[in-house]
Amino acid sequence: MRIIDEEALNDITTGSTVLGSGGGGDPYVGMLLARDAIRRFGPVQLVDVDEVPDTANMVFIAGIGAPGVLIEKLPRAAEYERVLGQLERFTGTTYDYVCPAEAGGLNAVTPFATAAARGLPVVDADGMGRAFPHLEMVTPTLYGGSATPFVMVDEHGNTMFLESTSNAWSEEYARAAVLASGANAAMALYPMTGAEAKQRLVRGALTLAQDLGRTIREARAAHTSPVDAVLEQQGGVLLFTGKVEEVERRNERGWTIGQAHLSGLDGDRDHTMTIHFQNENLAAERDGAMVATSPDLIMALELDTGTPIPAEEIRYGYRVAVLGLPADPHWRTAAGIELAGPRRFGYEHDYRPVEEFAG
């Protein structure tokens, strides 16, 4: 168990932007939300999955919506403080721990707002080890875990309680409901026991985010390449070095969808890359050939500073290193690739681990 203070929150915020793979929502906004809650209610404990008793009840806390929306229609503390109580009201169960659904972006830190308000610990784990655009794309789905009973609250005062027959159906209904709200809502979902959490979750996901954030901070301070430092720490691949020439982006069904077109710099001169995103970066093509796909992480880091650039912020003129980082082993199973691999997002391409791509 350790206490998360503001500095730890800052490192988690930077690291979760990398794990967000371009999506997950603006972690700065999430950081402000969490920091505000910690200042009002006091610091939050972070516990390892192994510290959670097998019989304890825990639940994911997450925001849902388009990242491009969340930086305008700011998430409100009220919904994150309210959402867990609403789930308890419907289920009659008390939850002792909360946990991020994804360690990427805004959702890595929003559970801290709920935890601070309720005086509960946050579990150092998540259901992705990154960010994904669909709520069924979590490791508990691979083990038969159910997204429901589930509750969603929006800023207009609406509460939706859901029981569904599959996690894919939960996504369909949640997506329809969040669109009605204006693409921004808070959720409590995937209730599970401590025993289930130990089997189903990506362990240490918040520590991973914090380590990534610290690695970037320290590399900057030492004037070594933050890009190299991240690659070294995570065992990833440098896919491309280039400048953003054009970005196509649209908000569709509550997602931010589009492509960023890059032209090469340095060793990649005369080559091109296209990054495809749906909230998150999902596929990268080099000179028209697919070189990396989901579930591996594809991330654009600002070339000089290592600052991770979310898909809703990437635009003309950015000079970036595009990194491919290996997904958590949960995802590299047949079931994981079926759930969150390239074909799941409509790319006619077989998954190939990103580290097999050589220059």
Place this chain on the structure above:
Amino acid sequence: MSYRIGIDVGGTNTDAVVLDGREVLAATKTPTTEDVTIGILAALTDVLRDVDTADVSSVFIGTTHFINAIAQARGLEQVAVVRLATPPQSMLPMLDWPDHLKPVVGDRFYVCAGGAQFDGRSLGELDEVGLRAIAKQIAESGVRHIALSSVFSTVNPEPELAAERLLLDELPDVTVTRSGLVGRVGLLERENATILNAALLGLAGRVIDGLEQVVAQAGIHAPVLLSQNDGTVMTLDRARSFPIFTIASGPTNSMRGAALLTGIDDAVVVDVGGTTTDVGLLQNGFPRESTVAMSLAGVRSNFRIPDVLSMALGGGTLVSADGGTVGPESVGYRITSQARLFGGDTLTFSDVAVAAGAAPMGDPGRVADLDPTAVRRALEVAADRVAQAVEKAKLQASATPVIVVGGGAPLLAVAPGLTDLVIPEQAGVANAVGAAFAEAGGEVDRVYNLLGSSRAEALAEAKAEAIARAVEAGADLGQVRVVDADDVPLTHLGGGSAVHIRVKAAGPFPTSNSETPERN
């Protein structure tokens, strides 16, 4: 003959140059005066001594006035912040602002129902009754400037426009700065920039009135242009409404000037002024721009500005008697009356540097009796801070040239431990040289209906138009280029597909001695 005049109004000194092409015909440095126009007139009079004012084709003015006002929280006026959002949000305006600025700008936040959804649909009817009540409260508070923001005003400006009309109807004597005209997508950052702009308007009006009068008084009838953050220029009329766009032009100009004076295109530039020292990285002859949301004196904002670290260190910076404390206060433009060198009784960084052998100014005899230990300690403190900032600005540990410019450049020559500094001959007026090389810009900011055309066609059209506008504004056709492009799709507008495109193009004004086109 067509001479360009570059003027830089710093916190301490006002510099002016007359340029024929790239050649510096005349240069001067005069103290910035409390009424800045007196200093400008003195500088103009000096550089125009051997120049016929009829030969002046344009006057470029760069001023750090507005960023200094923010950094020192001086000259700013109280702002009422009105945000249109349904429902009221928990992240209020100015949430992450530094403590010293909050009380100056005030904490009058009004959240009123309104705004748009991501696709332009209404987020809630504008609460006109509520807004009139807010207007009444603002009237009672006596605040004269309003920063108006609205959720997704970059997608649908209509709620902001309607609220602006209502507020101006109720409060004819206030100014309203609309966030959609200032920043990009990202409510908090756009709102921050809007608040800063509103807080600066009173000061901007006074400063620009003065600039206009003084140029006319010097007998110049050429156009007067103000440098913007991105190295392009704008008219004085526009600057009256958007002083925020000049806020980081000082570093841009001095860094461009450093490159022009030294011929070095890749370096760390240290610009030592009277009140502050700015440190930034020069890449390919242009300042490295901040590509992420950027802190302006501790306020997160989201428009294009150079990535510069500003420190409270300059010629006028106060030094404690034992030399252990350097800054952050400064005597600023009063250096010529208050510094020891000039007969005053305030110990400044200039005093200790001259005592240590820096280029003499004032009466060095007045600092001859300073305690050498205190002098050394103060220089060490200053040198250490500069060295740290240079390290921070560098992207790699490898050796990078360090160019020192600004009026205080000679002061750093005696600082211990700072080696291999490049101090160009005209270092003191690098800012003014850079200002005179500001570029002409052209911008397109428009919603394109995509009936019968593609997004790519609309974007190409916008780019071509921005380039044409930059050329019209004076950019050299051969060197003009798109420097920024952004488009936001509006999926539900009018049942059809539409896209909000913003493109900026820029290019240098052609130099009169046109042998070979310069790369920058």
